[in-house]
Amino acid sequence: MKTNYLSIFCLTTLFGMANAQTPTPLAAPKAAVKPKQLTIHGDTRVDNYYYLNERENPEVIDYLKAENAYLEQNLAPVKELRGRLFEEMKGRIKQQDQSVPYKEGDYYYQTNFVEGGEYPIYVRKKGALSAPEEVMFDCNQLAKGHAYYNLGGYEVSDNDELAIFCEDTVSRRLYTLRIKNLKTGQIYPEAIPNVEAGDFAWAADNKTLFYIKKDVQTLLGYQVYRHVLGTDPKQDVLVYEEKDNQFYMGLYRMKSKKYIAVVSDHNGVTTEYRLLEAAKPTESFTVFYPRERGHEYDIQHFGNKFYVRTNYKAQNYRLMEVPEGQQANRAAWKEVIPHRADVFLQNMDVFANHLVLGERKEGLTRLRVINQKNKSDHYLEFGEPAYVAGMSYNPEFDTNVLRYSYASLTTPGSTFDYNMDTKEKTLLKQQEVLGGFNKDNYVSERVYATARDGVKVPISLVYRKGTKKDGSAPLLQYAYGSYGSNTEPGFGSARLSLLDRGFIYAIAHIRGGQEMGRHWYEDGKMLKKKNTFNDFVDCSKFLIEQKYTNPTKLFALGGSAGGLLMGAVVNQAPELYRGVVAAVPFVDVVTTMLDETIPLTTGEWEEWGNPKTKKYYDYMKSYSPYDNVEKKAYPNMLVTTGLHDSQVQYWEPAKWVAKLRTMKTDQNQLLLHTNMEAGHGGASGRFEALKEVALEYAFMLNLLGIQQ
Template sequence: MTNVHPPRAAIKPTELTTHGHTRIDNYYWLNDRENPEVLDYLKAENDYLEQVLEPVKAFRETLFEEMKGRIKQQDESVPYKEGSYYYYTRFVEGGEYPIYCRKPGSLEAAEEIVLNVNELAKPHAYYDVAGLEVSDNEELVAFGEDTVSRRMYTLRIKNLKTGEIYPDAIPDTEGGSYAWSADNQTLFYIRKDAQTLLGYQVYRHTLGSDPAEDVLLYEEKDNQYYMGLGRMKSKKYIAVVSDHNGVATEYRLLEASNPTGDFVVFLPREKGHEYDVQHLETTFYVRTNWKAPNYRLMEVKENKTDDRSAWKEVIPHRPNVFLQQLDAFKNHLVLGERKEGLMHLRVLDRKNRQEHYLDFGEPAYVAGIGYNPDFNTNILRFGYSSLTTPNSTFDYNMDTKEKTLMKQQEVLGGFDPANYTSERFFVKSRDGAKVPVSMVYRKGTPKDGSAPLLQYAYGSYGYSLDPTFSSTRLSLLDRGFMYAIAHIRGGQEMGRKWYDNGKMLKKKNTFNDFVDVSAYLIENRYTSADRLFAMGGSAGGLLMGAVVNQKPELYRGVVASVPFVDVVTTMLDESIPLTTGEFEEWGNPKIKKYYDYILSYSPYDNVKEQAYPNMLVMTGLHDSQVQYWEPAKWVAKLRTLKTDPNELLLQTNLEAGHGGASGRFQALKEIALEYAFVLNLVGIRS
């Protein structure tokens, strides 16, 4: 739109000097969300986006209604039994949020409402509930609520018999980390630091007492660690976990029947040793990377946990198999093992020592151990989906090997999986690494270079990006798009080495893998450079920034959601939330070799005078993970230096954070914006 001019952020140079090297940051001033000039700029960018996309405003609404129309509005989850109740979640017609429910003893019993999140959310523009924990006597539920989207949860307690929400309200807690003791009066929680947003203190709260009198039980002094807390499956222990991927793990345990006792260290932390623990009867099962980069399984008796000479090997280390998941039952162990990028579920019979794997029969899929709170059962609940198979919940008899489909996501609007096909293949990266690619498209889509294609990836923190089903994605596939997931290094799809070779001083492998997959897709005529789009969020947004600096000519358009693009400045500022916990991912730039390496790829620092593809950048004002000013600064600098007439749009959700809008339908509006942006660029507007 030639008569619409983009906003220009004021240039206010700030000198930033590290290791004798000075950078000039013209937009450093944007990091003050209380500054009216900052808010005015963000609002001006929002207005500009709406003006530019005015021709597809109706199309965005069409896409939103289309995606919303595929969702079964009145729906419920498969119940699971815990204690004397069956628990499930349901949605009602028009409801944005879930209703948590239960039935005593039988599914035919009268329903009890645990939490109606629709009601709780009414006074708030943003609302999220996390960490529901029911007391042993099944009369109380603890939960956390976030009304800002900073992931700072206020701990609340509800009486499930009377419906009363108690006045106990404890702010700034870790939302998924609550645990009741066996006395039904004592609750443990983690307090978060308001500045860094790191959980760092464990407290004990007595029901009805003043939270100011809560007892501090443990404080994590090392701010590289993330903390978690919960009741173990056996219910015997409450566990506090200090953990950092790539650094170390340390468990502390307290018997739930002794709430005023002391937490005891399971095994002291040791640099490089990561582990997790399951308790069964008098034995602990330990998934550990001790002398095993891809992890192995060991067992140890309760009173010998800190003596590794007493640990006995159950499953040895294998160089080509990554041991990722573990669940324990009275007569069985279940392992989630990742091989060549795919998850395999392995069942071990503890009585007769026999074992077997489940068979899934698709080339690209995702499977995972579900929630199995009951020890005394031979039924395993697991989840399954693929690029063409909607999310499915199965119950599996581990003795008879009988598999029962309990529920499959119902996709409305005439969806037929037979209309779609998936592929899985490997692309050789420039250094010889073979990168898995998962692809889906509608049958009949041409492979002559004419099809538009959206390539997605993440590639950080060892997170494995599995080929899951998406009903929203059908809005692209049905309009002729192909969709490809590049399982690049930095994830853990191909084992621990895949992660190690995509972080720290090897981070550029992540970006190179993505670019080389793009080149392969063009060379093999899946698509062409004027019809190839790239998308990533958070650390995947960093990927987008690095890719467009390296090879902008490969892409027609890029969508970067909550992108981590100002890597050097952020990693130098330990007051910014989560910075210290990231040193083992990116490196600490206060050390010169890491400073130099990060500076060589940091997207914001490497914007230069060149043509860039069309770009849509999205962020949230209250983002707790990637601060809004990173994408805002990036867009401002791109506007100054880019030499092309292509679209550059910034959308800031002024009421949300890292995860975007709350509510199952409001979030679809952001996806509709993303899809309208890419579809419009290839001339599809209906």
């Protein structure tokens, strides 16, 4: 199909004439303009690039390829640097490595990586760590012949002989469920397509399993099926269907193994659990406590009771317990841990003699251990200004040892065993960073910026010792700020490539996350969403004022909903940034939220609002990056996406870039990179993914004239 940009995308301009020394410079691609009117509430928006959503249209594919070629030519000066960065980051990773084993039942389970292997190998040993190793899943072998591969979890049957697992070879997050006999190595013939990753469970009979089926259009899990080993999946029994398409679903076997749980969650608004005794797989799931708008809860079963973490009359949550069988009567719920205005109760784990709570105070995680016998309690000490700590997988009840993870901006990821009685810590493993890394060469800080409405916003920073704070240092500011998702100040070995070149790295813990408690999330969603964008800009201004950097060296990075943040920020304050990286950005908010056929849309209405209601439409339109592109100067920008993205469809960033090209008044770089084989998470291999990071870093370093 002939288009108005293909003339710039021909062999002579791509590769140069046969005798030329350098390629002829490519003109910036220009997508064809095909106006489409979109009208609601008496308001009409004209979308010139709506047609870019035609994934199978050769014209669209050619346009994306033209953008990729344009990017490669613009970044040609740092082609060697991209390669060097990739090798540098890859070189810090211990290629032959293994996880800390954990014991469940009669087996020890472990994840291995081999030299040159992109993917994990899941193994187990019976009875002792010295026992022979059994390979359950070698993902390097399973991935052969696929450009993308992801094993979406597995679960072993009670008799340790069978495993459910699921695979995605497209990156569309539509997994195929399979069953493997771990004794014989046989993969059974039944293959169940379009399931939810990891949301499956064995019943206690070792032959019945449950799984969630997804709608292939919306990508929402909405049906729970029962399957019996050896039978035709077409005969599987539908045991529950979620009729409300604003709910997400989950399914798992509880730690006590007594119950299989189905969870329906209305995106930060409502929760409902259904339970089935695993020993009675043909019976019906029963509701734990019926859904109520505004009531969220999660549960743990232990002995003859349930622990319930609930926000009922408790914005930051409280912990309650209720006898088994009486859960539907809220009057029977007894308070264990009351609500606290300054502490957010994040999660919990239950042991025979201890209760462990994950709490968050002043933006940092804390682990609290409560002795169930004498009711005494204490907190683990961590001793760094910015860090992340959390409970690891603890499958056994009858133990006084808690396994937990810890990392900071200067401390690589670490796994500890902690004796909850003696308070003795044992470091089992710390992520080994090759290439001469020494944590003493780096410094972390925790500072607070004052937002325009007076709210104090925490910022976590890390930089190499000796970095000057006189405004001369380049700085990369990162944030997410949506869905109540916390951006933790953890370690990243790839980040060292920037720190060692003089960068400061800053995480802005803006509203929309939940770092400072539940109110932090509530103040950054729906009709308060602009607080998220304002916080980020105000953090940037603070970092400039405090001479951590200056506008000619300040860069911003965000992905997905954080890419929306990038789009809103460059519309609001483009003059603050030298360059912006928007990864898989959600930038066409209004159009996407109006289209219920797009994957995951309906479940997002409680985050952004439903634009079919005028007040949400008007507010959304006032910040949606695509709708607010103006004729003005924008910073240098790198925008990335994946053709098979199931979360943010590729056409949002493609349309945004096409519109920016026609509107912006500057000569700064505007580059679009589409991974033609991947989705929302990018490349699937542990090394291949680093190539995308190297691209982002090379883009920034090129703008600073750093090519080493």
